[in-house]
Amino acid sequence: xxxxxxxxxxxxxxxxxxxxxxxxxxxxxxxxxxxxxxxxxxxxxxxxxxxxxxxxxxxxxxxxxxxxxxxxxxxxxxxxxxxxxxxxxxxxxxxxxxxxxxxxxxxxxxxxxxxxxxxxxxxxxxxxxxxxx
Amino acid sequence: xxxxxxxxxxxxxxxxxxxxxxxxxxxxxxxxxxxxxxxxxxxxxxxxxxxxxxxxxxxxxxxxxxxxxxxxxxxxxxxxxxxxxxxxxxxxxxxxxxxxxxxxxxxxxxxxxxxxxxxxxxxxxxxxxxxxxxxxxxxxxxxxxxxxxxxxxxxxxxxxxxxxxxxxxxxxxxxxxxxxxxxxxxxxxxxxxxxxxxxxxxxxxxxxxxxxxxxxxxxxxxxxxxxxxxxxxxxxxxxxxxxxxxxxxxxxxxxxxxxxxxxxxxxxxxxxxxxxxxxxxxxxxxxxxxxxxxxxxxxxxxxxxxxxxxxxxxxxxxxxxxxxxxxxxxxxxxxxxxxxxxxxxxxxxxxxxxxxxxxxxxxxxxxxxxxxxxxxxxxxxxxxxxxxxxxxxxxxxxxxxxxxxxxxxxxxxxxxxxxxxxxxxxxxxxxxxxxxxxxxxxxxxxxxxxxxxxxxxx
Numbered sequence: 395x396x397x398x399x400x401x402x403x404x405x406x407x408x409x410x411x412x413x414x415x416x417x418x419x420x421x422x423x424x425x426x427x428x429x430x431x432x433x434x435x436x437x438x439x440x441x442x443x444x445x446x447x448x449x450x451x452x453x454x455x456x457x458x459x460x461x462x463x464x465x466x467x468x469x470x471x472x473x474x475x476x477x478x479x480x481x482x483x484x485x486x487x488x489x490x491x492x493x494x495x496x497x498x499x500x501x502x503x504x505x506x507x508x509x510x511x512x513x514x515x516x517x518x519x520x521x522x523x524x525x526x527x
Numbered sequence: 528x529x530x531x532x533x534x535x536x537x538x539x540x541x542x543x544x545x546x547x548x549x550x551x552x553x554x555x556x557x558x559x560x561x562x563x564x565x566x567x568x569x570x571x572x573x574x575x576x577x578x579x580x581x582x583x584x585x586x587x588x589x590x591x592x593x594x595x596x597x598x599x600x601x602x603x604x605x606x607x608x609x610x611x612x613x614x615x616x617x618x619x620x621x622x623x624x625x626x627x628x629x630x631x632x633x634x635x636x637x638x639x640x641x642x643x644x645x646x647x648x649x650x651x652x653x654x655x656x657x658x659x660x661x662x663x664x665x666x667x668x669x670x671x672x673x674x675x676x677x678x679x680x681x682x683x684x685x686x687x688x689x690x691x692x693x694x695x696x697x698x699x700x701x702x703x704x705x706x707x708x709x710x711x712x713x714x715x716x717x718x719x720x721x722x723x724x725x726x727x728x729x730x731x732x733x734x735x736x737x738x739x740x741x742x743x744x745x746x747x748x749x750x751x752x753x754x755x756x757x758x759x760x761x762x763x764x765x766x767x768x769x770x771x772x773x774x775x776x777x778x779x780x781x782x783x784x785x786x787x788x789x790x791x792x793x794x795x796x797x798x799x800x801x802x803x804x805x806x807x808x809x810x811x812x813x814x815x816x817x818x819x820x821x822x823x824x825x826x827x828x829x830x831x832x833x834x835x836x837x838x839x840x841x842x843x844x845x846x847x848x849x850x851x852x853x854x855x856x857x858x859x860x861x862x863x864x865x866x867x868x869x870x871x872x873x874x875x876x877x878x879x880x881x882x883x884x885x886x887x888x889x890x891x892x893x894x895x896x897x898x899x900x901x902x903x904x905x906x907x908x909x910x911x912x913x914x915x916x917x918x919x920x921x922x923x924x925x926x927x928x929x930x931x932x933x934x935x936x937x938x939x940x941x942x943x944x945x946x947x948x949x950x951x952x953x954x955x956x957x958x959x960x961x962x963x964x965x966x967x968x969x970x971x972x973x974x975x976x977x978x979x980x981x982x983x984x985x
Contacts, residue, residue: 406767413774457759486762487755489813509766509802511773 396450396522397423401433401466402484403459407507411453414515419522425449430461434469437476449479451525453518454501456485456492463492467499480525482518535597537715538642542596545605545638546589552634553582560620569620577619581612602643606651609635614658622666623681629659629693636701640708648708652701656694663690754812762805768798804919807937810865815944819859821972826853826867826898829860830887833868837875846875846883853889856896856969862945863969869938870900870965877904877963891971895951899966906959916943916953942967 396419400411408426415424425446427433433454436443456463463483470476483496488506496504502525508514557578560569588595588605595601613631620628632655639651663686665671681689772795781787827850834841834848841848848871856863874885882903889898907915919936942965946953950970957963 404763404767406764406771410767410770410774486759486766487809487813490817507766509769509799511770511777514770 397425397447398451398453399433399436399449400424400426400453401428401430401458402426402453402455403428403457404455407455410511410514411518414511414518418515418519423447428459430458430466433466437470437479438473451480451482451502451522453482453484455507456483456487456496456504462495463501464495464499467496467501471500480521482521482525484517534715534719537712538601539593539596541641542601542605543589543592545641546585546592549585549609549634549638550582550589552631553578553585556631569625573619574616577612577616596642600643600647602639602641603647603650603654605642606635606639606647607654609638610651610655610658614655614662617659618662618666618671622671623663623686623689626689626693629696632659632693632697633700633704636697637704640701640704641711643708645705645709648701648705649698652697653694655697656690659693659697660690663687751812751816754808758805758809758812762802762809765798765802765805769795769802772798804937807941811937811941811944814862814865814941815948817861819861821858821949822860823855823857824860824863826856826863826889826896829864829867830871833864833871836868837872841875844875844878844883845881846878846885848875848885848887851886851888853887853898854891854896856898857972858949858969862948866942866945866967869942870967873938873965874900874902874904874963878902879904879962893971895968895970897966897968899964901962901964903962906957906961907955907963908959909957912955912957915939915955 398415400408400415402408402411405428408428412424412426415422425436427436432443433452435441436446437449439446454463454466458466463485467481467483470479470481480502481500483501483504484507485492485496485504486507493504503521505517505521508517557575560567560574561571563569564571598604610632613635616631617625617628635655636648636652639648662671663681667681667683667686772791775781776788776791776795781791830850830853834850871885871887875883878885879902884903886901887898888901889896891897916939918940943953946967946969952968953965955963955965
């Protein structure tokens with residue numbers, strides 16, 4: 395049973411991602427947080443996530459209210475325990491320099507956030523298959 | 528140029544001009560004396576020595592003009608020096624008896640006017656008068672015996688009268704000369720003031736222009752940031768609407784209700800249209816924000832790439848694209864690529880349904896490269912020709928009644944912006960019912976290497 399952490403400031407998107415992931419692979423446990431600091435706390439078992447499981451992979455929005463993906467990635471990758479953690483960065487804008495920054499900070503993949511359910515499902519499932527299985 | 532600089536330069540120029548005029552005047556004077564030798568019999572040897580010395584002195588003064596031209600009483604000193612020397616010449620040539628040569632005293636006065644104020648001009652005139660009077664006194668009293676061949680006997684009364692007339696004449700000429708010199712200096716000063724005033728005005732205008740350019744740049748940056756934020760913040764919720772509606776559509780209970788399903792499809796279509804529009808706008812901002820170095824490149828491969836990209840849609844709509852040989856163009860490759868993509872997409876959307884035909888062709892001459900995209904669609908009425916290149920400008924729906932042909936209204940606006948940024952032009956020719964042809968003309972940059980020119984002509 396895989397745990398997935400989805401980091402996005404939009405509750406609507408978190409809801410959609412949860413539904414897609416849970417339907418794609420029944421039994422998947424989807425955890426959602428809305429900020430970069432919360433994501434770090436989740437990964438490092440800080441309060442209030444002391445009992446949080448280690449996720450199989452992370453879906454990370456590029457533009458979070460408190461930080462952008464590269465800053466968060468730098469802090470996560472600084473910990474050797476998370477060196478191999480698959481992290482998929484989704485970006486609303488898809489600026490080439492954002493992609494470069496995210497990938498060089500340690501993102502496993504950078505994808506422009508799809509706006510259709512089928513496309514998003516394909517992206518998530520493909521990423522899962524390639525990186526987390 | 529600051530005020531003292533201009534005055535110094537005028538003064539120096541005048542000093543040099545005065546000495547050179549003296550040199551030419553003295554030379555002419557001497558030639559005249561030499562030519563008149565058989566008739567008037569002036570003593571040539573001492574005259575020649577004297578003139579040689581005067582010409583040499585004037586040449587030295589011409590060379591050193593920057594050193595003494597701006598000295599305070601240069602005009603009076605220079606004029607008086609000449610007056611004394613000329614009086615001596617007069618004495619050598621025949622004294623008061625050669626008084627008709629008095630006219631040469633005008634020149635020192637004129638030189639003084641070139642160099643100095645009215646006061647200095649009158650000073651020179653009176654120095655000339657004094658010199659002549661002293662010569663008269665010296666000759667009449669016998670101190671300086673009259674020399675030369677033209678010796679007329681002059682009585683003291685005649686000498687006094689001659690001296691008086693000469694003195695008055697010199698002053699009279701000083702009046703003319705000084706008013707001329709003053710006028711010259713005044714117009715120089717006025718010119719200088721005018722230049723200074725215009726320079727100040729120009730500087731102020733430049734500063735204002737620079738300030739406005741900065742303000743404009745700041746406003747543009749602000750606008751770009753705002754548009755970026757707006758498109759980003761609108762894109763997010765529209766994305767969510769689409770995703771949520773998609774998921775809802777997939778639910779079995781919704782699938783069982785055809786009416787609900789159809790309405791959901793409508794929501795998805797509307798949100799999708801909005802999303803397309805935002806995406807196009809977004810891509811447009813991205814494209815405009817990035818800048819690459821312009822260069823020559825082949826248009827053919829760019830068109831071929833685009834055709835491959837839209838191949839599935841072309842096949843789905845049954846549109847055939849025919850590409851004629853295309854020239855090389857000068858510009859930013861990605862942006863011109865966007866122009867090609869948008870024009871081809873537009874042509875594809877409007878080509879006749881089921882039997883669509885799009886032709887891409889190009890020509891070039893010495894000034895510009897032109898390419899065109901022709902479709903066999905319904906055409907565009909002339910009254911819409913300008914509007915379709917505006918942002919969100921579209922031919923109203925009742926004109927062709929087919930919803931799915933509507934673009935986002937961004938594509939052609941992007942085309943126009945990019946082409947105009949390349950100093951080019953874009954326009955449409957259309958026969959209603961027969962199709963439209965979009966033309967793009969891009970200028971050839973004026974400076975290019977021979978190799979480029981050869982490549983282009985080939």
